[in-house]
Amino acid sequence: MAQRTLKWVPYDEQKDLWPGGRHIIAQHDEDSVVVYQAYNKNIAEYAAKNKKFDGAPGFSTTRMTWIKPQFLWMMYRAGWGGKDKNQTNVLAIWLRKDAFLGYLRSSVQSSFKPGQFATREEWQKAISTGKGGGCVRLQWDPDHTPDGAKVPSRRAVQLGLKGMTSFMDGEDILDIQDISEQVLEQSKFVSAYATEGLSTPLETLLDLSDDPQLEQVLRIEEEKPVVAEQQAARAEGKARRAAKREAKKKKKQEAGEEDSSEGEEGSDGGEPEGATGEAGPKETTE
Secondary structure (H helix, E strand, C coil), rough: CCCCCCCEEEEEHHHHHCEEEEEEEEEEEECCEEEEEEEEEEEEEHHHHHHCCCCCCCCCCCCCEEEECCCCHHHHHHCCCCHHHHHCEEEEEEEEEHHHHHHHCCEECCCCEEECCCCHHHHHHHHCCCECCEEEEEEEEECCCCCCCCCEEEEEEEEEEEECHHCCCCCCCCEEEHHHHHHHHCCCCCCCCCCCCCEEECCCCCCCCCCCHHHHHHEEEECCHHHHHHHHHHHHHHHHHHHHHHHHHHHHHHHHHHHHHCCCCCCCCCCCCCCCCCCCCCCCCC
16 A cells, blocks of 8 residues: 655645635545544554554444544644544545545435435434445534634535444555644644744645536535625624724723832832733634
């Protein structure tokens, strides 16, 4: 089994190339699609060495396991490998492209949506039993920026696999690599205020336009213009409010410095409280 190479590029060079709406965005070529998972060290080491999961210590073959084509969604879920002891090691998994497309075709939406099934009862039966001996559950979630903030205008897909023997025994897998060291290195560049120096795996649109039936199953859709306008307006409003808060904070600090310099004869000459230059708590982004 030939070893694959994960291609990394500066995040700032590709972030604006990703379309809004629901699309499959991933690192892919003619015969493979890269997906990501995070496990504890024992499972990850076994999988990377044996190129399969069946037989890994602690790996359950009966539970649903989720794969994610978009790297940053995986980083959000795993906290860049620091969220908990069961997600310390991030794996890049090269799936056979035909296998990945097969997962998509047999997938069932995680919540009932009219169109794929005529009734809720039919959907419930499909999501419980799956097709071909395995179950594939499809879910769209908000995409995320490197620091974990939501990107409401873009959805990221994740697939839940249960009883999918061809995945667990490695038949659908071309390569598995533990990329935890690269993840740790790149996490140093993650900030809510800047992404300079950050590199992420190269990811591009997986074009499914030649398969309208699959597009319909996945509910692929472009970002609605009105949504884009609303997001831009909200972002502009948020920036204005942040600027006002900063100006108000600066004004208070200046007033505090003037007050503390008066009537303090005999003080030790230390800086007044609030004028030490320490930053306040980071504003939450969600």
